Amino acid sequence: MMGKQQANAKRNRLKNSGSVMPDRLSTNTALMKVFYQAQKRSHDTNSGKLLLVLLYLWLTQLLDDFFAQANDKPATVDNVPNCHRVRSSDACEAHRFKNHKFEDGKSWTYYARATTNRSGEKIFEWQPIPNSLIHIFKPFVSSQSYNVSWLTTIEKQQLLNLLQQKWRKPTEIEHFPAMRKQVFLTYITRCIRTDNQLSNLTKSLLLPADKLHHRHAAAYQQKNSEQIRAELFHAQDRYLNRLFTHANSLGVSKLLTLTFSSSSNIGRTKLTNISLLNNNAKRNIPAEITSSKVGVSFHNKLIGEDLEKYVDKSIKYGSHRLIREGEIVTIFRHLHDEITSLKPNDKPSHEAFIRYHNLCANHIALLFILLTGMRPTHAISINKQSHYDYRHTTVSDKGFQREITICRYLRQQILHYIKLQQQLSSTLHLTNDLPWVWCLYDANSQAIAMSAKSLRQFLHQRTIKTVPYVLRHHFAQSAVSSIIHKLTTHQIDRLMGHAEYGEHLGSDHLFPASIEQQNLFLNSLPARYGLRELKYV
Numbered sequence: 228m229m230g231k232q233q234a235n236a237k238r239n240r241l242k243n244s245g246s247v248m249p250d251r252l253s254t255n256t257a258l259m260k261v262f263y264q265a266q267k268r269s270h271d272t273n274s275g276k277l278l279l280v281l282l283y284l285w286l287t288q289l290l291d292d293f294f295a296q297a298n299d300k301p302a303t304v305d306n307v308p309n310c311h312r313v314r315s316s317d318a319c320e321a322h323r324f325k326n327h328k329f330e331d332g333k334s335w336t337y338y339a340r341a342t343t344n345r346s347g348e349k350i351f352e353w354q355p356i357p358n359s360l361i362h363i364f365k366p367f368v369s370s371q372s373y374n375v376s377w378l379t380t381i382e383k384q385q386l387l388n389l390l391q392q393k394w395r396k397p398t399e400i401e402h403f404p405a406m407r408k409q410v411f412l413t414y415i416t417r418c419i420r421t422d423n424q425l426s427n428l429t430k431s432l433l434l435p436a437d438k439l440h441h442r443h444a445a446a447y448q449q450k451n452s453e454q455i456r457a458e459l460f461h462a463q464d465r466y467l468n469r470l471f472t473h474a475n476s477l478g479v480s481k482l483l484t485l486t487f488s489s490s491s492n493i494g495r496t497k498l499t500n501i502s503l504l505n506n507n508a509k510r511n512i513p514a515e516i517t518s519s520k521v522g523v524s525f526h527n528k529l530i531g532e533d534l535e536k537y538v539d540k541s542i543k544y545g546s547h548r549l550i551r552e553g554e555i556v557t558i559f560r561h562l563h564d565e566i567t568s569l570k571p572n573d574k575p576s577h578e579a580f581i582r583y584h585n586l587c588a589n590h591i592a593l594l595f596i597l598l599t600g601m602r603p604t605h606a607i608s609i610n611k612q613s614h615y616d617y618r619h620t621t622v623s624d625k626g627f628q629r630e631i632t633i634c635r636y637l638r639q640q641i642l643h644y645i646k647l648q649q650q651l652s653s654t655l656h657l658t659n660d661l662p663w664v665w666c667l668y669d670a671n672s673q674a675i676a677m678s679a680k681s682l683r684q685f686l687h688q689r690t691i692k693t694v695p696y697v698l699r700h701h702f703a704q705s706a707v708s709s710i711i712h713k714l715t716t717h718q719i720d721r722l723m724g725h726a727e728y729g730e731h732l733g734s735d736h737l738f739p740a741s742i743e744q745q746n747l748f749l750n751s752l753p754a755r756y757g758l759r760e761l762k763y764v
Contacts, residue, residue, distance in 0.1 A: 243440055244422065244715065248421055248422075253405065254414055255473060256404060259403075260396055265278045268385070275501050279377075282363070285412060294409045309376040310376065312326075326369055335355055336365045338354055340354035344542055353524040359468050414466070422462060432455060433459070447546055451542065454522055455522070455544060456521070456523075461521075549701065552755075559757070562590050566763070570763075580651065584647060587763045592677055594640055595609075596698040596699055599633065600702035601631065609641075617642065618632070640761065643762050643764070650764050663676055665677065712747040
């Protein structure tokens with residue numbers, strides 16, 4: 228039984244962000260086998276077109292289930308998409324490509340990427356070809372006619388044959404480790420799953436539901452089309468560049484080159500060599516691609532006789548609950564002012580003192596959610612027996628104990644609240660016998676546990692459209708958008724409490740550098756939200 232649990236824990240960790248990326252050597256070996264198979268057919272087949280379409284399908288994860296589907300129903304030419312070039316003014320639809328020229332006269336190739344909007348509707352957005360493949364795709368797309376499928380029915384069948392036949396190694400790499408074909412075809416998907424720089428929201432748009440490790444993590448984040456596009460552009464380039472850099476170090480560039488002899492003319496088409504490794508480090512890259520504008524997509528419109536450039540419509544993905552960060556700042560500023568104005572004098576009445584205490588208790592509970600990201604339906608106070616000098620605490624969250632780090636500002640406010648409780652006890656002789664550090668007092672002066680419902684009602688009285696759970700969403704969004712203290716996807720998952728079996732409490736102390744970065748982020752939040760020290764007494 229223990230062996231099964233350990234195996235399950237290990238399997239979960241391997242699927243998590245920050246796990247080991249796919250092996251480069253065996254993946255490069257598979258790539259060389261593909262080029263070798265294409266080279267053997269180059270005398271009577273336009274292998275360059277087949278190879279380019281195969282690279283596109285591989286990059287966009289359209290080959291992930293190729294063999295699984297083939298087992299149920301044999302693949303036919305109908306399963307091979309009609310890739311074709313369109314004008315920059317044409318709509319973005321499935322398997323379309325375009326070259327867009329920028330103001331500096333340089334151009335870049337884009338392909339139509341399928342995605343799903345908030346309504347669950349399938350849409351397409353233009354995605355720039357990654358830097359590592361532009362030297363292949365741009366000249367090829369430029370050479371194609373508009374709205375003409377790149378592959379004929381015969382060539383589609385040749386592509387299917389290339390995918391289905393046994394891939395053999397060139398003799399030069401006979402000793403290299405092999406990789407199963409289906410594993411190679413899922414290389415991009417496996418990179419996305421373990422990529423520690425790619426946000427969970429972007430992963431949710433690129434992976435099917437059964438491949439997502441933390442299914443609900445994306446619901447707490449929000450990004451627009453430009454941010455998703457830029458994130459994917461850099462991610463795809465990382466996945467390819469790690470392979471190509473390794474291949475260059477092996478000295479196997481000729482095995483990743485498709486070479487055509489002078490007699491290799493198919494019809495009237497002159498075939499050019501295709502080299503996957505581009506040794507020219509200084510490529511002709513437009514300024515928009517190298518800058519932060521890489522996420523912006525454009526289209527052209529014919530206005531009269533002039534062709535004018537327009538920015539594509541931006542779509543928001545992810546959390547529906549997020550409100551403007553400025554509204555969160557306003558809520559806590561008003562609470563600060565309310566507490567300051569209601570601070571009792573030397574001899575407050577019994578009812579006024581309890582009312583003031585409850586106001587401060589709700590304030591500390593809201594701060595706890597905002598600055599730790601806790602689920603308000605699971606824990607909105609600290610157990611008196613489960614904290615470590617109010618610097619760390621453990622909470623029960625979805626059936627598991629997890630550690631929460633308390634930032635310096637929040638600890639300071641908790642200590643101020645404890646002083647208020649002590650004054651309440653000495654003045655009104657009220658005690659808190661509950662296991663929770665902060666609580667409420669009812670009309671009978673009895674301590675009662677704070678609940679998610681009571682906190683929601685408290686917040687509703689001050690701002691109609693905001694519920695405490697919004698603060699957890701803002702904590703997640705702050706973690707994703709933090710620039711100075713940038714966090715990895717795994718660190719954000721840990722802070723949010725997104726974990727599968729085998730990823731829970733017990734190993735964080737082994738990674739002090741990771742913990743230090745999280746602490747820096749947590750301690751930066753009070754300044755971000757304009758929180759000031761507030762002495763309750």
